[in-house]
Amino acid sequence: MSAEDAHNSRAADRFAHRQSALTRLTHAPWFGALLSILLVGLFLAFTQPVFATWANVMNIIKSNSVVFVLALGATYVIIAGAIDLSVASLAAACSMVYGLILVAGFSTVPAIVTILLLGAFLGAINGFLISYVRISFLVVTLGTLSIYQSFALILNSGTSISVYSNPAFKPLYAFVNGSLGPFPVILIFDLVLLLIMGGILRYSAFGRAVYAIGSNREAARLNGINVPLVVMAIFIIAGLTAGLGSLVQIGRLTSASADVDPTILMTVLAAVLIGGTAFTGGEGGVFGTMVGVLFLGVVQNGLTLSGVSSFWQGMVSGLILIAAVWIGGLRQLSRRRKQADRT
Amino acid sequence: MRRGDVFIEMKGISKRFPGVRALDSVDLTLRTGEVHALTGENGSGKSTLARVLAGLTHSDGGQILLDGQPVQFQNPADAIARGIVMISQELTLAPTLTVAENIFLGRLPRNRLGLVDLPRLQREATAALERLNVHVPPQTRVSDLTVELRQEVEIARALSTGARLIILDEATSSLSEAATTRLLSLIAKERDKGTAVLMITHRMPEIYAVSSVATVLRDGLLVAEVPLPATGAGELVRLMVGREIGDFYGKRPIEPGATVLEVEGLSTPDGALQPASFSLRQGEILGVAGLVGSGKAELGQALGGAIPSHGKVRIKGKPVALGDPRRAIAAGIGFVPDDRKGAALMLVRSVRENFALGWLDRLSRYGLLNTRAEARDVGAAMKDYGVAASSPAVPISTLSGGNQQKVVLGRSFTRAPSVLVLSEPTRGIDVGAKAEIYRLLQDAAAAGAGVIMISSELPELLGVADRIAVFFQGELRGIFDAAASDEEMLAHVAVAGQLPDPPQPKDGGPA
Numbered sequence: 044m045s046a047e048d049a050h051n052s053r054a055a056d057r058f059a060h061r062q063s064a065l066t067r068l069t070h071a072p073w074f075g076a077l078l079s080i081l082l083v084g085l086f087l088a089f090t091q092p093v094f095a096t097w098a099n100v101m102n103i104i105k106s107n108s109v110v111f112v113l114a115l116g117a118t119y120v121i122i123a124g125a126i127d128l129s130v131a132s133l134a135a136a137c138s139m140v141y142g143l144i145l146v147a148g149f150s151t152v153p154a155i156v157t158i159l160l161l162g163a164f165l166g167a168i169n170g171f172l173i174s175y176v177r178i179s180f181l182v183v184t185l186g187t188l189s190i191y192q193s194f195a196l197i198l199n200s201g202t203s204i205s206v207y208s209n210p211a212f213k214p215l216y217a218f219v220n221g222s223l224g225p226f227p228v229i230l231i232f233d234l235v236l237l238l239i240m241g242g243i244l245r246y247s248a249f250g251r252a253v254y255a256i257g258s259n260r261e262a263a264r265l266n267g268i269n270v271p272l273v274v275m276a277i278f279i280i281a282g283l284t285a286g287l288g289s290l291v292q293i294g295r296l297t298s299a300s301a302d303v304d305p306t307i308l309m310t311v312l313a314a315v316l317i318g319g320t321a322f323t324g325g326e327g328g329v330f331g332t333m334v335g336v337l338f339l340g341v342v343q344n345g346l347t348l349s350g351v352s353s354f355w356q357g358m359v360s361g362l363i364l365i366a367a368v369w370i371g372g373l374r375q376l377s378r379r380r381k382q383a384d385r386t
Numbered sequence: 387m388r389r390g391d392v393f394i395e396m397k398g399i400s401k402r403f404p405g406v407r408a409l410d411s412v413d414l415t416l417r418t419g420e421v422h423a424l425t426g427e428n429g430s431g432k433s434t435l436a437r438v439l440a441g442l443t444h445s446d447g448g449q450i451l452l453d454g455q456p457v458q459f460q461n462p463a464d465a466i467a468r469g470i471v472m473i474s475q476e477l478t479l480a481p482t483l484t485v486a487e488n489i490f491l492g493r494l495p496r497n498r499l500g501l502v503d504l505p506r507l508q509r510e511a512t513a514a515l516e517r518l519n520v521h522v523p524p525q526t527r528v529s530d531l532t533v534e535l536r537q538e539v540e541i542a543r544a545l546s547t548g549a550r551l552i553i554l555d556e557a558t559s560s561l562s563e564a565a566t567t568r569l570l571s572l573i574a575k576e577r578d579k580g581t582a583v584l585m586i587t588h589r590m591p592e593i594y595a596v597s598s599v600a601t602v603l604r605d606g607l608l609v610a611e612v613p614l615p616a617t618g619a620g621e622l623v624r625l626m627v628g629r630e631i632g633d634f635y636g637k638r639p640i641e642p643g644a645t646v647l648e649v650e651g652l653s654t655p656d657g658a659l660q661p662a663s664f665s666l667r668q669g670e671i672l673g674v675a676g677l678v679g680s681g682k683a684e685l686g687q688a689l690g691g692a693i694p695s696h697g698k699v700r701i702k703g704k705p706v707a708l709g710d711p712r713r714a715i716a717a718g719i720g721f722v723p724d725d726r727k728g729a730a731l732m733l734v735r736s737v738r739e740n741f742a743l744g745w746l747d748r749l750s751r752y753g754l755l756n757t758r759a760e761a762r763d764v765g766a767a768m769k770d771y772g773v774a775a776s777s778p779a780v781p782i783s784t785l786s787g788g789n790q791q792k793v794v795l796g797r798s799f800t801r802a803p804s805v806l807v808l809s810e811p812t813r814g815i816d817v818g819a820k821a822e823i824y825r826l827l828q829d830a831a832a833a834g835a836g837v838i839m840i841s842s843e844l845p846e847l848l849g850v851a852d853r854i855a856v857f858f859q860g861e862l863r864g865i866f867d868a869a870a871s872d873e874e875m876l877a878h879v880a881v882a883g884q885l886p887d888p889p890q891p892k893d894g895g896p897a
Binding site: 246247248249250251252254255258259261262263264265266267268269321323325326 | 690692711712715716721723728729730731732733734735739742743744746747749750753754755757797
């Protein structure tokens with residue numbers, strides 16, 4: 044290669060990078076959802092003046108924090124080509140245990156650590172059965188969905204436990220509901236969590252292994268990835284985020300409840316899929332998941348503000364999920380076709 | 387109708403895909419009782435042309451004349467109704483149905499009540515199979531058959547529809563040497579009965595075995611229609627690649643060094659591989675031949691730790707723990723599996739990530755990935771292994787089969803393992819890329835690796851390997867010096883388990 048060629052090719056590389064920076068946004072699988080948020084937001088801002096207020100936007104973020112935290116863990120699971128149906132039940136179990144140990148006199152930090160460990164442990168049960176006993180993830184998590192829910196009900200005979208007046212709860216309450224200037228603390232917490240979870244996916248060998256297992260399990264195994272261990276770790280992470288989600292939930296509700304909101308699991312999975320993480324595994328990321336959570340949150344908020352009965356919300360979220368994944372698939376197809384032509 | 391009558395005439399067929407001209411005014415004439423070879427490198431447009439003919443793709447321009455009448459195929463059913471049947475490398479049988487049901491799929495014989503006439507189905511299926519000399523009970527479920535038998539069932543189905551034109555799209559790519567021979571004799575028989583055959587392949591021996599004319603495409607253009615066997619293989623390859631490939635295999639002498647691999651009694655618990663023992667020296671290329679199911683594939687998988695196995699494997703004197711890919715990699719074995727899509731590539735990920743998949747341990751410290759080192763190493767590897775991609779960020783699925791395989795090989799080669807175990811490294815890639823891969827694996831051998839090349843193609847083993855191990859029914863039946871072997875004798879061992887009787891040593895290498 045002559046010096047001039049080298050120079051030209053470097054210039055071409057630079058150009059290619061600049062171009063990709065420009066097109067990367069529009070090519071991102073979550074771009075459609077982001078655009079939709081803006082359009083829906085614009086529409087709501089005009090029709091419902093309350094929508095565009097700072098308080099309302101922060102309210103959307105606060106009320107979707109639980110879903111967001113659960114969805115981060117679910118993103119890992121789905122990228123790896125699996126699915127965890129048990130997260131909502133797992134969170135309910137963690138929630139009840141938190142209520143009981145607070146009543147039993149645990150102080151703030153030991154209680155939180157216990158719940159995180161419990162979440163990780165319940166996730167590890169999922170992971171162990173899937174990885175080492177080799178039972179299908181659908182069967183295992185469908186089973187534990189029922190088991191963890193039942194466990195949560197048994198713990199206090201189905202009655203919820205108010206922790207509002209418990210002094211050990213106060214710091215958690217302050218954290219979840221507090222503000223730093225105009226920003227809710229929980230927003231900062233969400234963003235930090237997003238950075239950590241995204242960073243692990245993108246910049247760690249473990250993150251690469253998650254993608255590798257989702258896109259080709261056998262190729263991952265043959266290239267030296269300890270597939271069972273990584274899968275187990277992914278379910279532990281999902282359990283950990285479910286435990287974390289349960290703490291956020293209690294912080295908002297000020298009581299531990301064994302009732303599992305039946306829409307939570309659907310919302311979590313829908314957010315991940317709307318965010319461009321494919322059910323088939325190997326693709327996606329946590330940033331898209333954030334976009335997905337926000338999209339569903341904005342729509343839900345808009346429906347509430349417009350006075351639409353909450354009975355309609357499930358129908359709308361369901362339609363959005365199907366449409367978003369369908370459109371995402373079409374976009375991907377056309378992009379692949381274009382790319383295939385170029386090479 | 388007499389033999390040699392024009393059956394199909396394709397005139398000026400053009401097909402554009404956005405941004406690329408797949409076919410540019412291509413003509414093709416098919417006659418009854420004639421095998422017409424359609425050949426060219428991957429991406430030359432030969433499959434697109436066949437798909438137009440089979441009604442799977444619509445052309446943008448040109449016309450098709452059938453018995454002199456213009457026809458238009460809207461869908462495969464139209465083509466099938468006119469007697470055009472395509473058999474592709476991707477099998478189209480329904481695996482959970484029986485052989486008989488598959489043969490008569492969509493046209494099952496009915497009785498007076500409108501229900502399936504099972505006795506007649508059985509009878510007619512048996513007849514259809516017997517005509518082809520395929521010995522499969524018609525009530526067997528297709529999923530219980532080997533790939534080779536499935537291919538033959540597929541052919542039985544095609545023939546039982548009374549096809550006038552059979553299109554074989556790389557139909558032999560998943561077949562062993564012996565099954566290929568059987569398929570070719572079937573084709574010859576059908577040809578002699580007056581069926582027209584269009585055979586898409588880039589395997590030279592097949593082209594010469596049955597075809598009397600070949601059409602060569604390159605970059606969507608018709609390069610030539612040449613008579614066979616009057617046109618030599620060298621000339622045909624030159625037409626395909628558009629340049630002279632002097633010595634296709636580029637075999638160079640490499641001085642073997644110390645023994646790097648010792649295998650003693652390596653076997654698999656399911657018996658697919660019976661205890662095999664051999665050794666390999668640095669710089670040596672050991673070819674492994676055998677039919678499908680001979681145990682040659684299992685040998686590679688066992689060495690790579692992909693399947694459980696028993697026995698002793700030592701690398702440079704150190705024992706290797708079996709049955710775990712991680713241990714095999716750590717011991718210095720680089721295994722490239724034969725199933726590129728199923729076991730080697732992450733199709734939805736980029737070229738960069740596909741390379742780095744094999745280097746995660748080297749690219750990370752305390753679990754954190756050094757993306758700068760990754761970019762550097764991937765860039766270097768793309769250059770070293772000649773991967774043609776516009777950027778390391780493009781999805782690997784957009785690359786040609788040859789380029790994908792270079793990524794898979796480069797991933798292993800870069801680690802400079804002591805022993806490379808390559809299973810069918812040139813399967814399904816075009817001639818030009820094959821020559822490059824032969825060069826790459828000789829480079830690895832020259833750099834001191836011991837190379838095991840498992841292949842179903844004897845010519846490439848004879849062309850590249852120093853010694854050739856032949857497997858038969860799970861057993862290692864012998865290791866032969868490549869320079870003193872020829873295709874016939876190795877094929878005999880692969881098919882019959884022993885050398886022809888009386889064993890007569892033949893001198894000279896392959897022609």
